Amino acid sequence: MSELHTLEIEKIVAGGLGLARDEGGVVLVRGALPGERVTARVRAGRGVRQGEVAEVLRASPERVPSPDLPTADLAHARYSAQLEYKRGLVEEALARIAKMKFSGVQPAVASPREWNYRNGAQYLVAGDSLAYRERRGHSPLPVGHDPLVMEAVQEIAARTDARLLAPATEVAFRASRLTGEVVAALIGAGEPRAFLRASDHLLDVGAVGVSLAAPAGKRFSAGVRLIAGESDVAEQFGDVVVGVSATGFAQVNPEAAGLAYRRAAQMAGEGTHAVDLYGGAGAIGRHLAPRFDRVTVLDASAEALSRGRQAVAEQGTANVTFRHGEAERLDELSADVIVVDPPRAGLDEAVRQHLTDSTADRLVYVSCDPATWARDVGDLARRGWKLREVVPHDFYPQTSHVEIVSLLGR
Numbered sequence: 484m485s486e487l488h489t490l491e492i493e494k495i496v497a498g499g500l501g502l503a504r505d506e507g508g509v510v511l512v513r514g515a516l517p518g519e520r521v522t523a524r525v526r527a528g529r530g531v532r533q534g535e536v537a538e539v540l541r542a543s544p545e546r547v548p549s550p551d552l553p554t555a556d557l558a559h560a561r562y563s564a565q566l567e568y569k570r571g572l573v574e575e576a577l578a579r580i581a582k583m584k585f586s587g588v589q590p591a592v593a594s595p596r597e598w599n600y601r602n603g604a605q606y607l608v609a610g611d612s613l614a615y616r617e618r619r620g621h622s623p624l625p626v627g628h629d630p631l632v633m634e635a636v637q638e639i640a641a642r643t644d645a646r647l648l649a650p651a652t653e654v655a656f657r658a659s660r661l662t663g664e665v666v667a668a669l670i671g672a673g674e675p676r677a678f679l680r681a682s683d684h685l686l687d688v689g690a691v692g693v694s695l696a697a698p699a700g701k702r703f704s705a706g707v708r709l710i711a712g713e714s715d716v717a718e719q720f721g722d723v724v725v726g727v728s729a730t731g732f733a734q735v736n737p738e739a740a741g742l743a744y745r746r747a748a749q750m751a752g753e754g755t756h757a758v759d760l761y762g763g764a765g766a767i768g769r770h771l772a773p774r775f776d777r778v779t780v781l782d783a784s785a786e787a788l789s790r791g792r793q794a795v796a797e798q799g800t801a802n803v804t805f806r807h808g809e810a811e812r813l814d815e816l817s818a819d820v821i822v823v824d825p826p827r828a829g830l831d832e833a834v835r836q837h838l839t840d841s842t843a844d845r846l847v848y849v850s851c852d853p854a855t856w857a858r859d860v861g862d863l864a865r866r867g868w869k870l871r872e873v874v875p876h877d878f879y880p881q882t883s884h885v886e887i888v889s890l891l892g893r
Contacts (some may be wrong), residue, residue, distance in 0.1 A: 492767070496572070497854065515561060519540075520541035521537070553810060566590065566875075591876065600631065600739065600880060602659065607653055607657075613645050642689065643817045651670060661719045668729035670698060694710060694729060703731075721745045725792040732784070752892040756778075758778075758823060763780075764788070764790040772802055779818075788806075817841075846892070847889070868893050871891060876888055
């Protein structure tokens with residue numbers, strides 16, 4: 484049940500929602516911008532109420548026409564304004580969650596591309612069409628033209644006949660801007676032979692390789708098997724080339740990520756030994772290699788580490804070592820600098836204690852979530868670390884997501 488409310492929007496908060504207040508308290512409004520007066524359909528409920536814009540009564544000068552996509556929650560704002568909102572999200576997280584006074588958050592670094600930047604996408608197989616995984620409402624929303632996704636992915640998705648993908652329930656694509664190639668992964672239960680028709684179809688429409696991943700609660704944690712062709716494609720991230728697969732973790736905006744990795748290496752400085760936690764295939768760790776005598780990359784994904792080892796072997800980088808293990812079990816304490824790029828959940832207490840017990844006097848913290856980053860930074864500050872530098876980076880234009888590259892020292 485929803486009711487129409489006329490509201491004045493104060494600011495953008497996490498999720499790209501506009502914050503307003505009325506006699507009932509705070510209301511978070513989807514599709515609104517700061518300074519606007521809107522009529523919103525507000526759902527009744529306990530706590531903070533949410534709604535969406537029904538009519539804009541007084542528009543912000545930053546408002547622009549936008550596509551109706553479930554994945555684009557800030558596309559209705561001019562891109563320069565999006566960058567300002569994202570800087571504000573980082574500043575607010577520091578003040579509200581970390582309880583820190585820090586006036587040095589730098590302007591957000593823009594993505595080299597505002598559109599067509601995503602080199603990866605994962606879709607539901609919904610009858611005779613592909614549909615968005617992230618969607619509002621209860622019915623799958625068929626995929627049409629998606630201006631956030633790289634053209635190569637759009638083209639192969641448009642040629643794909645979802646009816647031929649059974650028994651897969653989802654399909655993932657990963658493209659390379661460096662080579663133009665696309666690999667795919669089918670997600671479904673069963674043996675590879677049950678997916679041969681689906682695999683052949685994806686190869687026919689342009690994929691250079693197809694893998695199979697079993698459904699699992701944690702994304703791709705049940706294992707991935709190659710059915711045909713190549714398992715990954717080469718992609719450029721800043722100064723290094725990394726193999727990326729349809730199922731392995733890698734940033735979906737490689738050009739923007741490359742700028743952040745260069746910034747992280749600059750913050751790390753120079754020295755004898757650098758440790759890269761949650762390092763995956765070593766995209767950040769390999770940026771550190773020219774600055775340190777040796778670099779240790781630690782990650783729990785054997786698949787990502789294998790891709791990293793292959794890349795450094797092919798390129799002759801002798802001072803980067805890849806180790807398999809959880810960051811919580813870090814026992815490498817003799818480092819000049821530690822770089823962390825954890826999942827959205829951030830660093831758990833054991834990792835924060837390991838960082839404090841280490842010999843490192845510099846910590847480069849790369850994060851995709853301002854809330855968990857601020858929580859961790861606040862805790863690290865109480866353990867003796869000092870926040871030195873904060874640079875937001877925009878990996879996801881037209882959305883409310885923001886990446887952070889930060890430096891702590893002691």
